Amino acid sequence: MGVMGARDRVWAMIGRCDGEGLLDLAASIHGHYCPGLALGVLAGAELVRQLAADHAGMEDVIAVVETNNCFSDGIQVTTGCTFGNNALVYRDIGKNSVTLARRDGDGIRVTYDPVAMDGLRRRAPEFEAMFQLVVRERRGNEADLIRYSKLARENALRVLNTGSDALLRFEVTSVELPPLSPMHDTLICGSCGEAFMASRAVDGICGDCAQADIPCLDGRGIRCPGNSKT
Ligand SMILES: [Zn+2]
Ligand SMILES: [Zn+2]
Secondary structure: OOOOOOOHHHHHHHHOOOHHHHHHHHHHHHOOOOHHHHHHHHHHHHHHHHHOOOOOOOOOEEEEEOOOOHHHHHHHHHHOOOOOOOOEEEOOOOOOEEEEEEOOOEEEEEEEOHHHHHHHHHOOHHHHHHHHHHHHOOOOOHHHHHHHHHHHHHHHHHHHHHOHHHHEEEEEEEOOOOOOOOOOOEEEOOOOOOEEEHHHOEOOEOOOOOOOOOOEEEOOEEEOOOOOOO
């Protein structure tokens, strides 16, 4: 169990294979139920079990995710490797895949079987039709939205219940991890008066005041706004 105990509830859910509980927890930060989230929960829980990777969120276990979509929220909740605790490394290649590794770099990478996922999709025609209407075309009425959210949770549970043997592929791997995150001093920007990490200073002031090209992760991936890549 984790040293601080803050995540004991999650480790226990993983230990007793409470996929439904983990899915509900993940949906509470993700905001909706979807197959990608379910796949992330399934993958993350299985990786934690296989690596016995319960930890205290101090960068002793690192997740390297390869997508910034729904999948990654399932990974953050189940593995405890998050954007905020610096145990989440993001590689911008757009795959629903993740590697969970110990500090020495030894880990397990998991990706999903697209044929198996496609088979699941074809066996849920009502969910797919409602997904098209409500999510892709954004033209569902209130009754459609209610029906869709019920179907979405059922469908996510179906992904979980289909299980990792059928949907996921695992490989033992070794990854190059960044060193432990340095602790940075805080500086006060002489121009705007806001506090910022010393490591981000540009000409002694904050990046915004220096009008630096700040890399940004949004729905399009990691970009520099000054760069025309979209
Ligand atoms: Zn989603
Ligand atoms: Zn400033």
